[in-house]
Amino acid sequence: MATTQHYKLCLVVLTTIILSKSQAQANFTGYFEPAVELSYKISPTYSHSFAIENRNVIYRNNETEYNVRQIDISHLSEYQWDAKYALGLGLQYRWENAFQTDEENELRLQQQVVYTSEASSFKASHRFRTEQRLYASVTKHRLRYRLGYTIPLARENSLRPYMKVGTETLLEVASTQKPELEQRFGVGFGWLLTPKTTFKLGVEYQLADYLQDLNHEFFMLAEFGIQL
Structure with missing residues (x-):
């Protein structure tokens, strides 16, 4: 239990540091992003998985607000050809576009x-991923x-709590823009509520287009997973 409390404290401290540091920046936006995933x-x-998630702006221009930014529906098919490779x-x-009239809807292949x-x-x-983002x-x-x-936190606990930490690098290119680089850092916790349901909470800090037009983005994430 002490280990679990220690990691929870780390999450709170990290969140506080990121928020206090980022709010001092001119280009900072905070989001809340809940999601539901079905897999079988x-x-x-x-295996297959289907997910729906909703991104909401909760902080922008040094003010607190709550506006829906977008809704995503996704599907992933995965083949495990080896114990270590998929x-x-x-x-x-x-x-x-329904929430921001100056934006276009997107179809993405992965x-x-x-x-x-x-x-x-x-x-x-x-994870190595390529994407094609198709707009009108x-x-x-x-x-x-x-x-x-x-990282498992308490193997003897029936909820099987665990911590996830990670970072991701992204490069985006298009004929209408210069190449954009982005870096993401995240930490979160997960629990096994039942043998087929999970719940995850986490935060993610993103440095978007940091070589040209740096924007700081902070995400509060929540996900409910169901295995059919």
Whole structure:
């Protein structure tokens, strides 16, 4: 229990530091992003997942507010061809124009490879993903690499609490813009509510387009997962 409280304290401290540091910046936006994910296995090596998430602005221009920014619906098919390797194909649709008339809706295609290794005290995951972001006016291409660690906190606890920490690097290119680089840092906790349901809470800090037009973005994340 002491270990769990220690990591929770780390999460609170990290959140406070990021918020206090970022609010001093001119280009800072805070978001709340809840999500629900349904997943099921076709076979021991092949699975599907469907998710819906909602992004909401909660802080912008040095003021607190609450505005819906977008709604995403996504699907991912994953094939585990080896104990450590998995291939995935995804499809995502983003409704944004209904909430921001100057933005376009987006259809996104995704391809990924995940390599996972497991030690006695943690699990490490490397995800390489390519994306094609299709808008009515332009197509954007994005390359992503994510490194993440999953650390069990109390194996004897029936809720199986765990902590996840990670970072992700993104490069986006398009004919209408200069290449954009983004870096993300995240930490979160998860619990197994029942054998087939999970609940996750976390925060993520993003440095968007940091070589040209730096923007600071802070996300509060919540996800409810159901395995069918």
